[in-house]
Each structure stands twice: as C-alpha cells, then as structure tokens.
Amino acid sequence: MSNLPLPLSAWALNVAPSPTLAVDAKAKALQAAGEDVCGFAAGEPDFDTPEHIKDACIAALKAGKTKYAPTPGIEPLRQAIAERYGSDYNLKVAPSQVIVSPGGKFSCYLGVLATCSPGDEVIVPAPFWVSYPEMVKLAGAVPKIVLADDRSGFRLTPAQLEAAITPKTKLLILNSPSNPTGAVYSRRELEAIVAVALKHNLYILSDEMYEHLVYDGATPSCVATFSKEAEARTIVVAGFSKTYAMTGWRIGTTVAPAPIAKAISELQSQMSSNVTTFAQYGALAALKEKEKTAAALKTMLVAFDRRRKFLHAELNKIPGITCLLAEGAFYLFPNISSFGLKDTEFCARLLDSEKVAAVPGSAFGAEGYLRLSYATSDEIIQKGVTRLARFCAGLKK
Numbered sequence: 001m002s003n004l005p006l007p008l009s010a011w012a013l014n015v016a017p018s019p020t021l022a023v024d025a026k027a028k029a030l031q032a033a034g035e036d037v038c039g040f041a042a043g044e045p046d047f048d049t050p051e052h053i054k055d056a057c058i059a060a061l062k063a064g065k066t067k068y069a070p071t072p073g074i075e076p077l078r079q080a081i082a083e084r085y086g087s088d089y090n091l092k093v094a095p096s097q098v099i100v101s102p103g104g105k106f107s108c109y110l111g112v113l114a115t116c117s118p119g120d121e122v123i124v125p126a127p128f129w130v131s132y133p134e135m136v137k138l139a140g141a142v143p144k145i146v147l148a149d150d151r152s153g154f155r156l157t158p159a160q161l162e163a164a165i166t167p168k169t170k171l172l173i174l175n176s177p178s179n180p181t182g183a184v185y186s187r188r189e190l191e192a193i194v195a196v197a198l199k200h201n202l203y204i205l206s207d208e209m210y211e212h213l214v215y216d217g218a219t220p221s222c223v224a225t226f227s228k229e230a231e232a233r234t235i236v237v238a239g240f241s242k243t244y245a246m247t248g249w250r251i252g253t254t255v256a257p258a259p260i261a262k263a264i265s266e267l268q269s270q271m272s273s274n275v276t277t278f279a280q281y282g283a284l285a286a287l288k289e290k291e292k293t294a295a296a297l298k299t300m301l302v303a304f305d306r307r308r309k310f311l312h313a314e315l316n317k318i319p320g321i322t323c324l325l326a327e328g329a330f331y332l333f334p335n336i337s338s339f340g341l342k343d344t345e346f347c348a349r350l351l352d353s354e355k356v357a358a359v360p361g362s363a364f365g366a367e368g369y370l371r372l373s374y375a376t377s378d379e380i381i382q383k384g385v386t387r388l389a390r391f392c393a394g395l396k397k
Contacts, residue, residue: 015134019363020371023347027357038384039357040372043179044247045330047303049282050296053244056285060278069277071269072261073100077280080287081253089222091231097261100275100283101268104209104239104252109135110271111235111254112171114263115203116141120170125156126365127333129179129207133365141170145365150324150335154181158192165196171203174223177210180364180371181333182308182326184214187221194223194230204234209252210329212243212297215305218327224255232257242329243297244286251275251283304330307374307381314385315372318392330375333361337368339395346370353394354387 007013023041030037072078078095085091101107108131116122118140124132126147133143146164148156161172174193176185185193197204206223214220224234239252254264268274286293308326315323315334323334336346343360347370350356361369374381 011138014137018130020130020359023351023357023359026351030351030355035355037351037355037357038380038387039376040374040381040384041357041359042375043242043331043373045242045245045300045375046377047245047296047300049245049249050286050292052289052292053246053282053286056289057278057282060281065278065281067277069274069280071274072096072265073098073275074277074280074284077284077287080284081255084287085222085236085255089225091222091225091255093255094258097255097258099254099256099261099264099268100280101252101254101264102272102275103250104207104237104241105131106250106268106272107237107239107252107254108132108173108205108207109138110264110267111205111237111256111260112136112139112141113267114256114260115205115235116170119168121166121168122171122173123161123164123169123202124173124365125160125175127154127178127180127361127369128173128365129175130363132173132175142168144169147366149366150322150333150369153324154178154183154333155185155189156193158196161193161196165200165202169200169202171205172197173205173207175207175209177214177218177220177326177328178331179210179329180331180359180361181324182329182331183324184218184220184327187219190221190223191226194226198227198229198233202233204230206234206236208236208238210242211238213301213304213330214328215301215308216325216327220328235260240283240286244293245296245300246283246286249276249279249282251279303378304374307376307378308332310378311372311374311381311385314389318385318389320392320396330373332372332374333364333366333369334372335369336392339392341395343368343370350388350391354391356384356387356391358388 078098082093136143211220240246
C-alpha cells in the first residue's frame with residue numbers, strides 16, 4: 001500500500017488565499033508580539049455595531065430564535081429588504097427575489113455559480129476586489145481581467161468592455177463604490193457600460209456593498225433600475241457589513257430576477273442552509289429602526305470623510321506618491337510606481353522597517369499601487385502616514 005499523499009482537488013490547487021486577510025493577520029501577529037503596528041489593511045469599520053441592532057439580536061436569541069430558518073432568509077427581513085429597494089431606488093422587488101446569505105462574499109459567489117458554467121468567461125475590471133477572480137475560478141469559469149488604472153479614474157470604459165467580450169463571455173462584474181479604489185461611477189458611465197453588456201446578452205453582477213458610504217455629493221446607482229432589460233439581467237449584491245459595522249455578523253443580500261433568485265436559493269440550501277437565525281433579527285432592526293440606524297451611519301460617515309481628506313492630502317505631500325481622492329467606500333489607492341519597487345516588496349519592507357501594514361495593488365490586479373483603508377482611528381492614520389513618508393524619503397536617497 002502506498003503512503004504517498006493523495007493529491008488535492010483542482011479547485012483547492014487553483015485558488016489563492018485572500019491577500020488582504022493575510023496582511024491583516026500578519027499585522028495582528030506583530031501587534032500580539034508587542035509591536036506598534038499601524039494597520040491599513042483591514043476592510044472593516046472600526047466602529048461597533050449600533051446598540052439597537054445588537055439588542056434586537058439578543059432579544060431574538062433570548063426568545064428562542066435559534067432553530068433553522070428558511071434558506072433564503074426570514075420572511076420579515078426579505079420583505080424589509082424588498083421595501084428598501086422600493087424606497088431607495090424605486091425598484092419593485094418581490095420578497096421571493098431576495099436571498100439573504102452568510103456574507104456578501106458568499107452572495108457574490110452564489111451569483112457566479114448560478115450563472116456561469118465551466119469554460120465561461122467573466123469580465124472582471126481591475127483594480128478588483130481580491131475575491132472576484134477566485135470565485136470565478138472556483139465556479140470553473142475563466143476570469144478575464146481588464147485594467148482601468150488611475151488615468152481613467154479607475155473606471156472601466158465601454159470601449160474596454162467591448163474589446164474584452166468574446167463568444168464565451170457570460171458575466172460582467174461591476175463594483176461601485178469600489179473596493180479597493182473608492183471610485184464611484186456616475187449613472188451615465190454605468191448606463192454606457194450596461195448598454196454594451198446588454199448588447200452582448202451578458203449577465204451583470206453588480207456589487208453595491210458600499211452604496212451608502214459616499215462623499216462629496218456622489219450618488220450611488222442601482223444598475224437594475226436602468227431598464228427592464230437591465231433588471232432582467234442584473235444580480236444586485238449588497239449587505240450589512242460595511243454600512244452598519246456588522247462585518248462579523250456575515251449577512252449579505254442578493255436581489256435578482258426570479259429564476260436566478262430561485263437558483264441561488266437552491267444552491268445555498270445545499271451549501272450553508274441559512275444565515276444564523278437570530279442574527280437576521282438584528283439585520284431586520286437595522287432596516288426597521290431607521291432613525292437610529294441613520295444616526296449611526298452619519299457618525300461613521302463624518303469620521304470617514306474627515307480621515308479620507310486628511311490621508312489624501314498627506315499622501316500627496318509625499319514625493320513620489322500620487323493619489324486620487326476617493327468618492328466612496330473607505331479606501332485610498334495611491335500610486336507608488338515611481339519608486340521602482342514591486343508593490344509586494346514595497347509593502348514587505350514598509351511593514352518590516354516602519355511597522356505599517358498596507359496591501360499591495362497587485363493583489364487587486366493593479367501593480368504599482370497600495371490599498372490603504374482609513375476605517376481606522378485618526379491617531380493610527382496620522383502616525384502611519386508619517387512613517388510612510390519617512391520610508392519613502394529613505395527610498396529616494
């Protein structure tokens with residue numbers, strides 16, 4: 001009998017670990033060892049979940065809401081989500097079109113699984129959220145990366161999309177506001193891109209997780225509202241993690257045409273059953289207790305906006321760095337290509353010498369950049385950007 005290890009699956013061998021989580025884990029390990037680390041890697045608000053949301057979850061737990069729930073989510077939550085799209089975007093959504101999943105990441109993955117078969121191509125604009133290409137590969141499909149760098153404001157153009165489409169193209173992934181760049185497409189820009197996608201009969205997965213985190217008068221657009229044809233081809237993903245500081249709750253949402261929603265629900269039934277039952281009652285409170293939720297969101301937005309402007313100004317003072325001002329989310333994506341280092345080496349040396357944790361742009365499909373999250377304290381931002389400036393000055397000598 002052979003003692004040789006059995007090979008792992010093609011899926012396991014073909015998927016890459018999350019680089020953002022890896023950098024954050026290394027930073028936390030250094031902190032645990034007593035190092036003074038300025039962490040810019042984590043993509044989560046540094047605020048606690050609002051009390052009324054936690055209270056609703058605790059009440060549900062005490063009331064015995066601890067059993068299996070319907071796979072697509074408890075009916076009151078799905079109804080509230082449907083009503084939210086009606087009030088926010090004038091989009092008529094039936095609760096049967098709403099799926100509540102264990103996190104926005106899983107919502108996106110299920111959207112890919114429901115629409116793509118092995119060999120299909122999926123267009124992924126870069127800079128992209130690190131998980132998109134891996135999700136596509138795990139579905140057996142092929143990610144086709146199209147780079148939109150800072151010269152275009154990190155926005156895909158219709159011409160770029162048109163050039164990338166082949167007979168195998170099945171799905172386009174859009175993300176606005178963007179992780180990692182904070183770019184927000186205007187409605188006109190999105191309409192032009194969607195027109196190309198519809199001309200070629202593509203599905204669209206519109207990741208709108210950061211829809212409420214916008215600044216300077218920027219307005220988020222719900223792609224499914226552009227036309228009846230767009231509505232019939234669009235899977236809208238959102239959730240509670242970023243807007244309500246609920247990252248650990250793992251509650252993502254999908255709104256999709258009825259056949260796709262049914263397929264997603266059936267896939268989820270075999271993969272995860274349902275979102276934690278009592279957590280869903282916390283999410284319901286976030287939507288129902290609107291005044292309390294709006295007040296908590298405003299507090300976060302004021303802090304994020306202040307940090308955004310400060311970090312942006314300080315980054316552009318550093319010789320060798322250029323940085324666009326993000327209109328949404330809580331990230332900046334400065335260009336560090338002038339230093340002549342690969343961004344992975346830049347980040348490794350920055351962490352080793354200055355104890356500043358940043359994620360290299362190549363993790364997002366864009367070599368020569370950094371992703372810096374300003375969802376951290378003003379003190380860490382100020383201290384971290386001072387260390388970054390010192391590090392860059394050393395490279396210029």
